[in-house]
């Protein structure tokens with residue numbers, strides 16, 4: 242079994258980006274500037290956004306965090322988005338999801354200038370992705386592709402089973418794994434809450450990508466020998482023995498599944514750090530496109 246070490250690979254990517262930023266500075270060019278809007282006080286979301294800001298500092302990007310209260314109206318959020326769309330200093334920005342109930346997420350994502358949509362969530366960018374056109378690929382799926390690529394995991398002609406059809410991970414992942422090219426050329430099955438007999442499907446998979454958010458959902462008996470296992474789950478499970486009072490748990494019963502897998506991502510330290518590295522990569526791409 243080979244561990245797909247997202248911590249190490251994301252560090253390599255950040256070093257590569259930092260090198261490019263150094264060159265930009267040396268040439269007197271503007272460095273990439275990422276902004277993040279966060280609405281409300283969700284602990285996990287605040288942690289993710291803080292990590293994104295920290296990662297910007299690490300590679301030499303500028304960053305701006307926009308914090309809005311839990312009671313922010315849709316109009317107020319749309320005003321903020323307009324401001325970032327029109328600010329020439331901001332190369333790309335994200336709106337951390339989920340958003341509070343009073344806000345229509347789809348309307349908000351539609352308001353983002355597609356050229357600054359480094360999350361790749363705007364329907365125009367999502368459509369381009371599905372049509373094999375050059376665009377921003379959502380950071381988590383992009384990170385999974387990069388991990389598969391850097392470890393040379395063969396995806397061509399393989400049966401890839403994606404668990405979960407979220408707009409952020411499962412749905413784009415199912416499209417990307419079936420695209421022409423590498424990593425891709427897979428035969429994809431997208432499973433979800435209405436899928437019947439999921440074990441019958443997962444046990445035929447060469448590659449399983451689980452983005453469900455149910456701790457320890459994927460058990461050893463659901464997986465065939467030598468399968469490639471990508472665990473996107475990052476659920477906070479209460480744990481009094483830790484300082485924070487919780488631990489991060491993936492969708493995969495790692496202890497038992499890892500004994501059968503050929504490649505597997507750990508949680509934490511697998512897909513999570515890759516998401517942030519690829520957001521930086523998209524922001525660099527946004528800056529390069531503006532030039």
Ligand code: GUN
Nearest residue numbers: 335336337338339360380
């Ligand atoms: N919430 C969970 N994952 C993501 C992500 O990749 N981007 C944004 N904006 N929100 C998220």
